[in-house]
Amino acid sequence: MIVARFLPLLIGLLLAAWTVAAAWAVLSARARERRTENQLRSARRLGRMVEESPALPLLVRSDGRIEASLRLAQWLGLDAVPQYLSELDGKGRGLPKEKLEELTEAVRRCQKTAAPFRMVATPHGSTRSLALRGHLADPQVSPGGAALVWVFDFSDSESELNRLREEAARARGDFHALVSLIEAAPMPMWFRRADGELQLVNSAYVTAVGAASAEAVVAGRVELIETVEGLTPAQVARQASAKNAPIERVVHTTIGGQRRALRVSDLPLGEDGIAGYAVDIEDMEEMSRSFRAFRDAQRALLDQLSAGVAQFDAKRRLTFANQPFQRLFRLSARNMQDQPALERLLDAARDAGRVPEVRDFPVWRREKAAWFSSEDTQEEAWSLPNGTHLRIVAQPVPDGGLLLIVEDRTEQLRLSAIRDTLLRTRTATFDSLFESIAVFAPDGRMQLWNRRFAADWGLESEFLDTHPHIENLLGKIAPRLKKPDEAELVGNVVKAATLDRTERGGRIALADGRMLEFAGVPLPDGNGLLAVLDITDSQKVEDALRESNAALIEADAIKTRFLANMSYELRNPLNSIGGFAEMLQAGLGGDFNDAGRDYISSILEASGELGEHIDSLLDLSQSEAGLLPLKKEEIDVMPFVRGVVEERA
Template structure:
């Protein structure tokens, strides 16, 4: 019972204790929750701080797995953070293969030896620069020997460092370039301390003073410039530094044994010192002297020109005027002592009547004064009151002056007027010619033509006024030709005259039956002249004459054949007559009376003469026809001539003449036809017998001599003492012609002696000529090769 009484108390105590324990548990749990929340917030804050920090951690475990922030994947250009270190190189993203291999090796070495490492890498396709610093991870972070790699983004620092490096490299390069430029400068350059002593010189300075090195020049204080009026170069440099302004002067010094002019400049550089350089102006001075000499020579040359030349300076004052200018403008030779201005010169020229007459002279003068500011050359013709024509050319010069050129063109204009008159005269002459005339330029274009040219070719004036090309002209006239293809012949003649400079010609037939003859003649000016003449009537006459000539030739051939045949036909009965007469003479036909015997002798003599005439006629006809046959053999000249002369003994006796046969020198044999050559010499001797009076002497002289061509010939001279021949009769004697009795006409001689003799001698390659004077006889001279 007593336990029952304490049981509620005990239960109450138990419930209170449980309540207190529950309250404590709740309070403790709430405290732990607060601490956990605080720790979670701290972890989140720390994680965010790590995410926002410039360095990101990369935990690499011993099996190659990695833990890192997604931000690191963004730095590496990956879509996310891979599970393993080897996956940081992903198809053109992440780390380059060589850098990944280097990182893998460094991590492996760090995990095994706890050796820290550092490296730099740049992801694929990124300008981000990453610095990687690795060490062994703390066991509390990752037990088991993991490696902790901190990745820093130092792109901004790297860019700044790169820029500073570039600027430093550029500054060093500029400094070296400047030093090299100064050292390589062709002019001497130096630098002085504030006290005026040399501190630095370049190679050109060392070479100019002939020293061994720049240090030797500075150590000895060798000066390039000599002291002028007791003032040393260092003193001049100190004055430039004290005044703070550059000092420039021209001095002379000796360099390499030659006296040279230098332009020396001293440039103060604040408190650092004074820089200086010297420019060799000796060539410039020499050029200046040469320019002055050239100007004097140029002005002397301008004095020799026929055109007037005047030069004005930028102040518009006359600086030079040659003699023709002074003569054209009637200026006093002392004008260059006090050179006038341009306007004053125009006033003086007006007073002398050497400018055109204008209504407003001041305005005209101001217009000419504007030539000085003109941007181009001005040219004007001036017609003076005395008929003089001047050509004025005003050329502004770069220094603001003016070059005035005056040319007297009076004579040229007069010649031009004469030329125009000549051209009009030429045109009128061309138009009045019977020939068609056209002149073509070397490019084939027609320049000049006359009216007859258009009429002969049937061309329109409108077409010719276009000055057509030769090709267009040929196409135009082709349709008017009998054979259109022959138009190219005219073109060839024109091209030969203009381009080849050859004279050619031709004939062409038109479709209307006319015949034109044309010729191309090269002209001295390079053009070609085409002359065309209508030869229709003369062509018809020529054709008629040609037909007549052919008929005459045929008639002559018929005559030659007739003579040859008739001579042969006559020889046969003549031989029969002579033979029968000789038979009668010998008594075969019975005894004849004395009268019959005389008749027979006469018949035989007449037959022999007729036979000789027939042979002569046959030889002459064959010789004229070129058909004379020769039977050549060697003949001794003297016995041969003696035989021919002795055959004429009866005639000589009958005529009461004597014959004198002479020979001079040793005769060489002749190669000739004995019978025909004997006939030729016999005819000449017969002529001499016939021409000689009774009681006279006939001379036959045979000699050997040199001809005019230097050949060895046999000369036979037959000379008589007859009446002789005058010059007119002598000129026609060998052709069988003689002057008529009235002295106004020419008749055929009787007989064929001399013409046949000439033909036969020439057939042997020799010559026959006559020498005669009235009252002194005639000489026939035969020369045979």
């Protein structure tokens, strides 16, 4: 009964123990499974890390068998990993024969003596560089004396090493070339230690100081530059090194017995020292002095010009403006301060009314500022509000600046207008003259003519518009002359007026019966004037006057003969009457009574009066004919008049 009572309890305890044992077994199995999975996962991770590492293992057993990854076979150019070490040379692939033999020998020695080895190999047909490092494998890896070879791909490192070798070789070559260049440089160059003492100089330095060699210069501490303001060249070099900045200065020193200007530069090179060089700028200084003198002379000359000239630099700022430019734009001293830009100068000129009136001044100002970037010379004419006319010439200069030339053409335009008016007046005057006018240059070519000239000589306007030469003109005139050979007379007159500067003239008859009179007159400008006058009507009048003169001469001769005859015919009868009357009065005809004597007295008185009238008539006739001889004498007018009055009383 007691056993039956405790049997279920015992069975329950056994089942509970069995359940606990089964649970523990299950839990232990699961823990072992998890540890196994973790270990397997870690093994795979480690294997993958080995596969991805830059070094791949190669295990060589004592019997020559090898264990390696497929990646190593790919490095060697093989399709698969061979079984033995001797199979790594695979008919043009894998390791070269000599390298394989070297590797085999090194592996054998390592297996026997545990001596590590290193070697470098390049597979067949590949540019890959492999480094092999071998040692005896750990027994846990492979018992039995196997060798473990680690293979590294250092192709990039090898390329970098080759590049560094090439750069080093190139740097050495550049260094030697630089040293040769410094030695051959025409300017003195030197190198100082950090304390400022000379360490290296070139041949130009040796020549400049007149030393025997560079070693003598360094040993004797011969300086090229003199002490300036209490500072030696070494002190200046130490200052450059302390500031870690180059120092450049212009000093004067004696080279070859001549005082020369040098631009000296000290260049700090860190802890290595200080380099220096000197450039002879004496010629540049001389050129600079000459340029400054030339610039000052040029600007003084520009101030004497009537045209305004202004110079702008590459920054578009005014560097110089002569006095005419300032007067033309009415620029004050305040406007000329601080080198104003072109835009600001135009603003000041606009305020003074010295620019044209435009619709959009800012746009117009920007257009003028574009002169600086133009490649060609710009020329404009500005008409100012006060009637002034300016000629603007903008000339870009090679340094990026601008040369601005301003010319006041107001008076010139006024004179041009006056000249045009005078030319038109002259043309109208020439065309209105009764004479034919033509002006010839000293070379014989016709310059000017009037319409009557073409009409008198029968020439076409188209021919005269070509400004013919005198020879061609004579060729056109000759057929129209009565005597063609007389055309040379016109040519001689033109040559005398233009070349000999003398006046000559002549007459010539045309084939149509007209008569022309011509004359050549030298003009003050060197040209010659040919004046031609149609004297056909005058010639006819002259001929008529000549005929009338001949008739008058003949009539005068007739009158003279008539007066002579009248003097004889009138005086003789009168003298006979008077003579016979005087004879009768003297009693030659007998005695007369008183009445007879009265008659005789009357006859004598009438004869005397008639004689006086005949004398007056003859005198008047001779005076009208110009035949009366006159006697000239000086008299007193009052006594003469008084006598005439008393006589006529």
